[in-house]
Amino acid sequence: AYLSEPFYCEGQNPTQARKLRFFSGPLYPEPTLLEIFYDLFFAANYNVFSDTQQVTNGSKFRAHVGYFCLLWQTWFLVTMFDVRYLSDSISARMTRAIQLGVLIGFTVVAPSFDLINQHANTFRTMSLLLMVSRVTLVVEYCGTLWHVRKYSKAHRPMLYQISIHLASSIFYLGFSFSFYDGMRGSSYMTWYFLPSAEALAVVLLAYWKPVLSVDKTHIMKRMTLLTVMIMGDNIAEIAKTIVTIVKSPESWDRITISVLTASVVTVYFILLTYFDWLRESFYLPPLRLQFWIVLHLPFHLALVFFTHGLTQFLLWSKIIVQFQRLNATTASRVYLGNVTGPIGPLVQRSINETVQSFFDDYPPVWPNLRQQIDELLRQISDVPESFWRHIMETDRMFREDFTDMPQEFQDSGATLNEIYDQVFLIMTNSLFGAFGVDLPADIGSSKPEDVDLQTHVFFEAWDIYRLTFVCGYLSCSCTIILMALLAIAARSAPYKAWQLLRLFIVLLLAVGIGLVSLLWFDLVRSGDFLQSFWILPTITLVWTVVMILTHVNGEGIKRNIQRLRNKGWLSSGQ
Template sequence: MASHDHKNAHSHNEKEPLRFLASPLHNHPIDSHNQEHNHLIQHPSPDLEYQKPSSRDSTPVPKTDCNLHSHPSFHRHAEATTSELFYDLFFVANLTTFTSMLEINDGKSLRAYIGFFTLLWLTWYQVSLYDVRFSADSLFERIAKAIHFGVMVGFAVIGPQWKPGQYIDDYKIYKAFGLILMASRLTLLCQYGVTLYHTKRYSKTVTPLLMIMASTSIAAIMYGALTPAFPQVKYGADGAVVDQKSNIYIAWYVIGISETILTVAVSCIWRVISFKGTHMVQRMSLLTLIILGEGIIVICKSISKIVKNDYLWTATVVGQIIAAILIIYFLYMLYFDRIHEDHFGTIKQQIWSFLHFPLHTVLVLVLQGVSLLIIWRQAVEAIAGLSAGWEADTNNKNLTTGIEYAQALNQTAYDIVFSWVPKGVDATKELQVVERAVWKIAEGFDYYDETNQTASSQLDEGLNELFSATLTTLFDSLSVSLPKKNVESGGKKQVDFMAVANGYYGVFDLVVFYVFISGGLALIFSTLIAGLSLPKHERRAVEFIRLGVNMAGGVGLCLVTLIRHNDTSLSNYMASAWMIPTVCLTLFVCVVSNHIRPPKRKAH
């Protein structure tokens, strides 16, 4: 008898062969009541609500014919499947690679970064919207998932050449990317079609699924139709390829956002295909965790760049690194302390999920910017050392000859910058400029006279070249470069130290702007997300006060950017060590306010 039971148990637990198509439903429409009853008996849930005897749950309620053919019972996962997690790995790999490839040093590169992340996130979100509701393991689903993996590889291919809004010679990579986006939506169209096939007997699922399929097919057609709209290769009179500019890529953003809004709206209206009972909360929280992890990677890379330059590893720089790590930790607490796994309303949950798009966008920006501000602090320390050293050399009365003065300036540059150039940074060009500058300084110094304009100009030119080359090498060592237009204009004309310095200053002025805007918006969106998911039993005055403090902190961080309207205040603030701590302290106040408990009244 025991052997017979063992065989039955073994046959029951034996893994079923993989089918080509699998239904996302719990049971077949025919004899739904009996199969649901059998399902409950054969697959007991470990949850307490299924273990407790209850008149409501002990016996399945018979469904009428109307309910049977209108409200299907979809299979739900308690947590993310391994295929979903594997898909997330492609997302984070793309994000990490693109972040390392694209340097944000002007408005164009900032818009390019946001645009690429938008397309990447919306593609991930569209696939996730299907997975959490309708995915069922089958051969077809695995083939579809392989295509989605290939789409993510397509993002990796276009990432290094992503230059939207700029003049380029050939748009073939953009045309290929349009076809990749089309393939992604066609795959989703097939997946929704399979779901419709399995649920066609349920009247209330047909219309919403057809609407989602229509929007997905229209998006696929538009992605494909835009491909030939990009410019063809154009040749000039001399036979050379002429660079061209095209803004057709903007349509990709419009299509992606429009189809996502429509998909979410359909789910809000036809709640039979809503996120209720799905693991959507876990999917969004996992992606948030991945993005915060990406921030840790970016900051660690900044630390490694500084470690390569051993000079000026000061307590101030260490303090900046600690504050940056705390920013990530505080953002983690502000988000995950407010996560509620329980269902908090069908429409609210879908708005909650889509609000993660702006949240994740500003999170990647603020963490990327904070990593650059660490590098800026290191550069400020080095520049202060250079200025003090060169000033001491200039005021040194013992340097009586031109060669002594030039060598002293050169030695200061080597002690602080050129001796610490890390491997992989080619400073050959700058070293040649410094070598020529030293001879110009020496000759100009020896023949310097108020009436000798030639010697005076030669001395100024030598100093200008020395300072420019040293400053360029310093930032090259920290992996910071100027926008191409500044570099090209600098190469055609005489090197101007102030132009180079102002160029780097402008790069970090932009960083300060988007760090505080993004940091403030991150607080605002996390507060909105927390407010939407707030359970009824926690909707008390003290909770709304806490949310108000977070919202005020976000608005305050955004208002810090107003300092850019005063050049003196901005330069003083950027020269200080308080930019990263400002964000850190604001987040700290918000975290503390979320955990302060009002004093309990004593019972009389």
């Protein structure tokens, strides 16, 4: 296997150094095909989880965080072996096949990974998958130890490394027996603490023992490659969202084009800023390298939530457009013209045409909703004709307060309002379902009189949007802050005044965009902001400013000002 340069003992000549490897092939300064393929599995794996489980409440949020951390830490521990010792051999291909099988196992348990309705077999399978991954690492490190058995300086560090993974695998095996049907509680939290401690121990061991060092490996290239894959996966998600929101060529309105452009530009600027701040510093001193590596777990976590939020903002922008169109339609006046016959059937037919036209564009996910609409429209026939004549004479709006009407019409007005409110809720909930918003399953079995259920579903959908807004803005703030910390860790030159000022401005922007999420506590202002179309462009503007600041050279500005002064175009006081 490929062994990193720190494995070469003092006084060793190149011939002796080559004996430390399984094969005499070249060292790998770049990620190999096996490593890239493994990284692709990682990106696809979390994509499956985010598709099957939306962040709709606190428990789903914790499940997303926990699942990603388990997946990332498993990937990281395998990567730490790969960058130091992996070669293209039969044994390496076999062990990589096992590790890929572990990632496939993660995909299998993803749909039923629920922290509230805990499924014993799912949790047990997860523990066994973690055990298999660690046992495979133990076998790989034992193979490496065997090939360096003649070099005593390598024995103890390798045994430490093996002991870490062996102890973890034993614990995961024992922990798998603690799950049972009907279990409740937070024992699953052990998954989060143990892999974190294991990964931290591996990083510290790599810093403490030069034999296990990753200083001159391509670990940074693996980390940046995974970042690119996460961003690329988000572009694929944006493309899928476009297919969802654009039902016909007429769907390309100015708002859709604007928010789509904003989302793509934001992703592009994130990628450029990440690599511009890295400045091709793919080899760092040991301490700063460990810090840079450790920061990538929270950075990738924030980046995943942020990029997922971008696609959700794109989706919700279209929902808001259609919601406002629907709201305007149901609040319109009743234009009856010079009607001579019965008015009730005419109104009934007009409403039905509006509803069916809407359902043609956004068919209800639950067929029972059409039956509910039909039942509600039939109730319009119970409204007396005299009420419709009064409506035609006063030119009233639908869905308004009828308490100022004559006493004999107030009950009919209240009935009509209930019908319209219920039709509006059903159509809106159908809109949410058509765009893939995760709504309660029992809405499909509801009845026309289940007003409370329809109302509950309506407000729950808006709560999901509010939660998406908070997660998106907070994760955007964390992404900028963590990228700034990564840039500090990767910077080798001392900071100058302008660079410190630029860093301070960037951090202020990050804090500012995070503070916007405080609108969560103000229902009125948050509702107004969420129904505007500035959710996504606001984030894009922040990243645009960050991108501009990245390429503004303070020294260059200073030189240009001095040049203008020398030419007499500026006075010395300017």
